[in-house]
Amino acid sequence: MGETTRRIRASGGRAQNIPVDGATLIALCDGYLDLDLSRFPDVVRGIGDDLAIADGQDLNDMTLSVNAFLLRTDARLCLVDAGDGSRRGAHLGRLTQALKQTGYAAEDITDLFMTHLHGDHAAGLVQHGQPLFRNATLHVAEEEVAFWRNPTALDSIQATQLPFAEAALTVYQERLSMFRPGDALLPHVTVRSLPGHTPGQVGFLVGQTDQILISADVLHLPALQVAHPEWGFLFDADSKQALKTRLDLLTVGSVTMLRLAGAHIPFPGVIRLVHREGAIDYETAA
Numbered sequence: 001m002g003e004t005t006r007r008i009r010a011s012g013g014r015a016q017n018i019p020v021d022g023a024t025l026i027a028l029c030d031g032y033l034d035l036d037l038s039r040f041p042d043v044v045r046g047i048g049d050d051l052a053i054a055d056g057q058d059l060n061d062m063t064l065s066v067n068a069f070l071l072r073t074d075a076r077l078c079l080v081d082a083g084d085g086s087r088r089g090a091h092l093g094r095l096t097q098a099l100k101q102t103g104y105a106a107e108d109i110t111d112l113f114m115t116h117l118h119g120d121h122a123a124g125l126v127q128h129g130q131p132l133f134r135n136a137t138l139h140v141a142e143e144e145v146a147f148w149r150n151p152t153a154l155d156s157i158q159a160t161q162l163p164f165a166e167a168a169l170t171v172y173q174e175r176l177s178m179f180r181p182g183d184a185l186l187p188h189v190t191v192r193s194l195p196g197h198t199p200g201q202v203g204f205l206v207g208q209t210d211q212i213l214i215s216a217d218v219l220h221l222p223a224l225q226v227a228h229p230e231w232g233f234l235f236d237a238d239s240k241q242a243l244k245t246r247l248d249l250l251t252v253g254s255v256t257m258l259r260l261a262g263a264h265i266p267f268p269g270v271i272r273l274v275h276r277e278g279a280i281d282y283e284t285a286a
């Protein structure tokens with residue numbers, strides 16, 4: 001097993017502070033997902049194997065972190081995404097344990113900012129048919145809500161995620177707040193449109209200088225997809241749009257050396273985009 005994989009599998013329930021000005025940002029690890037390569041149908045073996053090995057991973061034994069992020073201001077305690085819940089065993093659903101490390105419990109959360117409503121981000125919102133975060137307002141992009149409220153338009157892959165989106169929207173319906181790209185949800189926290197993985201997927205740009213974009217599922221495997229953005233993920237609802245979003249973000253972000261936080265970037269889930277030898281590259285940055 002590669003060193004990065006070993007580290008990812010040991011990170012469930014952990015919390016780590018991420019320095020950024022204008023807000024307090026903490027990465028929380030819900031656990032990990034083991035995946036096989038069928039989820040990355042475009043990966044070219046050989047090239048992909050070498051990139052994975054260089055990053056301490058192995059394409060025959062792949063693991064993705066499942067991260068969420070805590071944003072704290074004087075008045076609000078906000079959770080960005082809520083992990084996969086405990087439906088799939090003890091390797092996931094460790095978010096409340098991670099939260100406890102920061103000194104908080106689920107009922108302390110005032111706001112839930114969702115990047116999108118796939119199960120590994122939204123299933124953790126609901127426990128036994130009830131809201132786990134019982135004092136929180138659920139904030140979701142208008143376009144994301146519209147996507148899941150039109151289930152006949154979903155393809156068979158997106159339809160597998162419908163129960164989680166529906167459960168979240170139902171259980172939190174009294175406290176649902178919809179936002180649009182460009183909205184400022186908190187001082188120094190702005191919504192950024194990142195369509196493709198789902199049509200309403202968004203990121204949250206945090207901070208004043210040396211900002212961090214919490215970038216949802218634009219990148220599932222930075223070790224492969226920064227060098228080969230054309231290697232998409234099976235659950236990208238619109239693979240062409242997902243590629244365009246990934247390329248745009250890598251191109252623009254590498255010029256400004258933008259930091260990206262991601263739900264599936266190895267915990268603590270932060271990289272910095274850079275240019276190296278004329279190509280877009282990244283380094284870990286937390």
Ligand SMILES: [Zn+2]
Pocket residue numbers: 118120121217263264
């Ligand atoms: Zn995801």
